[in-house]
Amino acid sequence: MYIMKMQREETMQRFDKRTVSLKKFIACFLWLITGTECTTGSAIRLLTVQTGGSLIIPCYYDRKYTEHKKYWCFQARSAYPYCSILAYANETKGKVSVIDHPDQSFFTVTMRNLQYKDTGAYWCAVETEGITWDVTEKLHLTVQSAPDVSVVNSSVSGHEGGDISVQCLYSSGYQNEVKRWCRYKDPSCYTVGRTDTSQNSSVQISDDGRNFTVLMTGLRLTDSGWYFCSLGKQEAPVQLTVTGVLTLEEFDRNGEDC
Structure with a gap:
């Protein structure tokens, strides 16, 4: 029974990743033909952190997305269609942890032991239904010896x-x-x-x-x-x-x- 449960979970994870990849493909296609990035939200948030330091970032979302999946995405060259999902809500992958707080309509992202290579664009993201692009908010993080x-x-x-x-x-x-x-x-x-x-x-x-x-x-x-x-x-x-x-x-x- 345990093996069957693990197989089902792995199958669902692969399905989720294919769904997100399809949405990214559509967003990428639109991005290529229009020259604009398909994101929602306010102006880009800029953050700096000291090399080797840690950071906790709150990501707010509309209450209607309480039951939707949330994830944290990274792309060094600031193009969302090509970003890589670092972790979904309520899981830890490497030095990234994401925790959802549905009662308060936000999730937090904790990043530890940040290095220069971690500099780049990140997105707070919420999966949406269908093939429309996900709801996102863009941040740019700079890792340097002395934060601004x-x-x-x-x-x-x-x-x-x-x-x-x-x-x-x-x-x-x-x-x-x-x-x-x-x-x-x-x-x-x-x-x-x-x-x-x-x-x-x-x-x-x-x-x-x-x-x-x-x-x-x-x-x-x-x-x-x-x-x-x-x-x-x-x-x-x-x-x-x-x-x-x-x-x-x-x-x-x-x-x-x-």
Whole structure:
């Protein structure tokens, strides 16, 4: 029975790959005759990471695709029709792990031990029915000795009513760029010197010419989610987790730990 189950799974995987290949062939054909790339989504996201480093990337999708397969795709020369699927959702292949969060309509991609050869174009992708091309969002990742834009911690946490701070580092070439703190899927951002967002949390941004610091006070549970430090077209993802208010017992225990 175990062998039969494995054979069925391998057959389904081969069928899935043929289906995706057919869609890519159609997309490639359209790409060749029109000269345009068949992708959907907003402007290309640009990210940089230090050689040997790791990165977690959130990929959002429409709720109607909750039951659809998701995958992470790579092509060094930025042509989606020729990209190679590195991993599907909820599997790990080599140094790539993809985890789907259907209750929140996004999946995360974790890439580890990144090297210069990993520089190139990537796509967050959702398989669609029929022979139409898949829904995709394009990113370009550059792996270099010193990233243009990065964060001290890519995952921060705080308690309801408390504060958190995030340090966003940047190279000298970005000193004159507008510094922004944005929430994914939110068209508004916080920028240095002013607040322009639909969120109610108090946010302050200070810039010292080498890095800018984001301070969020009066945290709410709804502030949990993915954000990014943004300079020009470059961004660095940060995951914020807000938990409930500390109880007196937890407060005492944390005090002892300190």
